[in-house]
Amino acid sequence: MKRTGEITLGVIxxxxxxxxxxIGMFFLFMGSDAVKNEVANDPTLANDPxxxxxxxxxxxxxxxxxxWAIIIATIIGLILGIIAIVNVVGNKNPKVGGWMNIIGAVLMGIISVGIAFLPALLLLIAGIMCFVRKAPPEEPIQSQTL
Known part of the structure; x- marks a missing residue:
């Protein structure tokens, strides 16, 4: 059974x-000492009582x-998402891939306080698809009598 949808959603x-x-790196930059010094040297902010x-x-x-919270959350989601993709490709072990996607999505959504909502949602949908999609039942081979 092909699992193109799960793989595509996982990769995206x-x-x-x-x-x-x-985005997490941008927040790190906003909290850096260079930005703090720039704000401290700004005359309009220095005169504000x-x-x-x-x-x-x-x-x-x-x-x-x-x-840092955003970066840690996205790294967790990235690692678990890659593990899930490896398990789903070739229909090796889609259940494990589904659990990795769901765990990665929940952790990413909670730790990042919703900033990583879209990637977490895509991983969650891919994880649910891993559990819901079942292989079509194989029809038994019927012998033909002559």
């Missing part, structure tokens, strides 16, 4: 997971932690 989910890690540098520093540090 893995590729989108890799692209989502770029409502903002203190400690508050701005802690706000930008949140970006760094959030970036």
């Amino acid at each position: 989910g893995v590729v989108l997971s890799a692209f989502t890690s770029l 409502a903002l203190s540098m400690e508050e701005m520093d802690s706000f930008l540090s949140i970006f760094s932690g959030f970036g």
Whole structure:
């Protein structure tokens, strides 16, 4: 039985997971020391009495932690998605591939707080398809009597 749909959704989910890690890298950059120094040297923010540098520093540090969470989530989804694709190709072990897709999707969705929603959804659909699609029943060979 061909499992083209599961493989296609898995590959697209893995590729989108890799692209989502770029968003995590952007958040890491927003929490870097270079951005903090740039914000500290900005004259409009320095003169604002409502903002203190400690508050701005802690706000930008949140970006760094959030970036790491996104990167870790997408790496988990990437690894489990690749393992699932390897198990589904050739109909080797689609049940294991389905579990890997579902576990990767749930972890990616929870850890990234919804940023990796689309790749997680694709992996979830591929995982469900691995369980739902069954091989067509083989018809017994009937001997023909002459």
